[in-house]
Amino acid sequence: MEQYYYIYVLHSKKDGKNYTGYTKNLKLRLHEHNSGQVESTRNRLPMILIYFEGCLNQQDATKREKYLKTHYGKMYLKNRLKQWYKESNLI
Incomplete structure (x- = not known):
C-alpha cells in the first residue's frame, strides 16, 4: 500500500492563528504538536x-503546503472553511 502525505492546518486556541504543515503520519504529528514537541507551536x-x-507523494505535498502559506492559499482556506470560521465566531 502506498504511503500518503498529509497537508494539515492547525488552529491555535491561544492566539487564534493557523499553522500549516505536512507529514506522513498525521495522528503522530498532531500528538507532537499538542505535547509541545514542535518548537514553532510550543507556545x-x-x-x-x-x-x-492527502497527497500521493512528498513533492505534491510540499508544493501544496507552500501554496497554502501564500496569500492566495490563505484566501482559499478561509473560503473553504467559511462555515467553520462562522460557527467559531472568527469572522
Missing part, C-alpha cells in the same frame, strides 16, 4: 486540526 497550545488534504 501556542492547544492546537486543533481544522483542515487536511
Whole structure:
C-alpha cells in the first residue's frame, strides 16, 4: 500500500492563528504538536486540526503546503472553511 502525505492546518486556541504543515503520519504529528514537541507551536497550545488534504507523494505535498502559506492559499482556506470560521465566531 502506498504511503500518503498529509497537508494539515492547525488552529491555535491561544492566539487564534493557523499553522500549516505536512507529514506522513498525521495522528503522530498532531500528538507532537499538542505535547509541545514542535518548537514553532510550543507556545501556542492547544492546537486543533481544522483542515487536511492527502497527497500521493512528498513533492505534491510540499508544493501544496507552500501554496497554502501564500496569500492566495490563505484566501482559499478561509473560503473553504467559511462555515467553520462562522460557527467559531472568527469572522
